[in-house]
Amino acid sequence: MVIKTQNGQVLKKDNEVIASLLDTTVRTVKRIWERALKQVEKGEKVDVSNQKPGRVGRKRKDLDLSRVVTIPLNRRRTLQGLSKALGVSCTTLHSRFEWGHLRRHSNKLRPHLNLSNIVKRLKWCLAMCEDYWSATRELDNIAYMDEKWFNMTGEVNNYYLLPEEPDPLRTLHHKDSIAKVMFLAAVAKPRYGKGGEVTFDGKLGIWAFVTESPAQRTSENRDKGTLKLKSLKVTRDVMRYYMCEKLIPAIQERWPDEDEGRTIYIQQDNATPHILPDDPVFRQVIEQTDLDIKLLQQPPNSPDMNILDLCIFRSLQSHTDSRAPQSIRELIEGVEKEYRNYPVDKLARSFVTLQSCIREVMRNKGAINYSIPHMNKERRQAEGRLPIALSIDCELVGQTIAFIEEAEAILAAEKEQKQQEKSSKKRAASGLKKQKHPSNTSSLQAAGKENQEP
Known part of the structure; x- marks a missing residue:
């Protein structure tokens, strides 16, 4: 642009234009112009850059943060x-x-693991590896099942509001009055064809533990005789019925035909209502099918070894909350719909997460306080490079086996010591009992000797 001057000074109109272009004030433009004129008069090189030092303002207060680690966590x-x-x-x-x-x-409470639990976790991780322990198994012949309570709403919810929007009010008689339903869910690893099309989505089903019964009396909510849903108490008999009448038929109907003759494992945790692997009713139902199905118990106190607890249940609960169900029926319908809409690609990535957890458990010697590694699974899947199995270092396998042997030796020594202590306590208790209650024969012999004395 052309700047017009009058007696060496920039016109007021041009000053305003320059200030608007530079997003500054007219006074600043005048000051810079005057500084440039003085430098020209002195024959110096024109330099109108900022003359302030690199760091201005108040100096930072010296603060020794190394003391933070010495402060107890409850005060932090x-x-x-x-x-x-x-x-x-x-x-x-x-x-x-x-x-x-x-x-x-954000710190979450984790299950407590004793040495026996750690040994079982590591043995299970080795069992989830290939025969020569070079990589994790594909985990494509395992059906993962588990139960979870789904709540109608959360006690604390977060919302995004406009500044002038009033805060929402949610009321309830008591937080224990929040309706909830327990569901049994089962998934398996999805499978894809050569062109990337989904041949098996891995969703075996989700079923609510509820029963429908007529209302016993008239209330403000319903008339007498109206059918209402009520939660079931999950016992071993109820679990057996759901597995035999719902899960097994779902596996028989939906499992890929290419696995004919292959053993299918149903992995479950060690909850009390779960049936045992040798349950006679369950085995009888399996024999009536053309499948070879076996129950597989996951390690105790190890929710991270189940794909449902690891990745899926949280997502289902979050999406169900967004539906804001107002009744038990709406809650069940919402959970079932979110389960059907769960992305198949996301389920496939979850199995890679489970495989990475298996490897991290071995690296941390069975501990549960590990961090799940980031593997860019979504980008790899978009590029068609999502791994089917993860490699396992031979040195890591050797260290894991050595740790298991050492831990088993410690457990055997502790068991033997407890047995010795138990035996010694038993002998001591038996001796004390004899001292308090001597036998009749000994008493008669002692009395006879006293009578023979002169």
């Missing part, structure tokens, strides 16, 4: 509590958090 749950323990202001600590010097961590 909030910035206010941590700032009080460190003796600094909460504002200063919040600034350090924004700069990345502190991080927020």
Whole structure:
């Protein structure tokens, strides 16, 4: 642009145009222009760059954050509590958090694992590897089943509102009055054809533990005799009925025909209502089918070894909450619909997550406090490179076997020590009993000797 001057000064109109272009004030434009004129008069090179030093403003307060690790975790749950323990202001600590010097961590309670549980977890992980332990199994002949309570609504929900929008009000007599239903769900690994089309979606079914019965009396909600849904108490007999009448027929109907003659495993946890692998009724139902189905018990206290607990149930609960069901029937319909709409590709990626968990458990010697690795599964799947199985390092397998042998030796020694202590306590109790209650024969002999004395 052309700048017009008058007596060495820029016209007011041009100053305003330049200020608007540079998004600054007219005063700043005048100051820079005057500085440039002075440099020209002195014969210096024109330099109108910022003259301020690199760092301006108040200096950062020295804060030794290495003391944070010495503070108990229960005093580090909030910035206010941590700032009080460190003796600094909460504002200063919040600034350090924004700069990345502190991080927020959500901690979840995990199942307690004793040494016996750890050994069983590691043995199960080895069983989920190929015969020569070079990679994880494809896990395509396992049907994963589990139960979960689905709630009508959450006690605490998060919403996004406009600034002027009023806060919603949700009322309830008591939080224990939130209606809920238990479901039995079963999934298997999806399968694809050569062209990438889905040949088996892996969704075997989801069934609610409910019964329909007529209302016994008239109320404000329904008339007498109206059919209503009521939750069932899940016992072993109820579980046996659901497995024999719902799960087995679903497997027989939906399982791929290409697996004819192959053993199909149904993996379940160690809950009390679950039937045993040698249950006679269950075995009788299996014999009436043309399938070879066996029950597989997952390691105790190991929800991360079940695909439903690991990935699927949380997603189903979240999507069901978005439907805002108002009755038990709507809740059941919502859960069933979300189960049917669950993306098949997402289910396939979940099995890769399970395989990575198997490998991480071996790396952490059976512990449950590992981090699930990020593997860019979604991008790999879009590129057609989603792995079927994950490789296992031979050195890792050797370390796992050595750890199992060492742990089993410790368990055997502890068992033998407990048996010895039990035997010694039993002998001591028996001796004490004899001292308090001597036998009749010994008493008669002692009395006879006293009578023979002069």
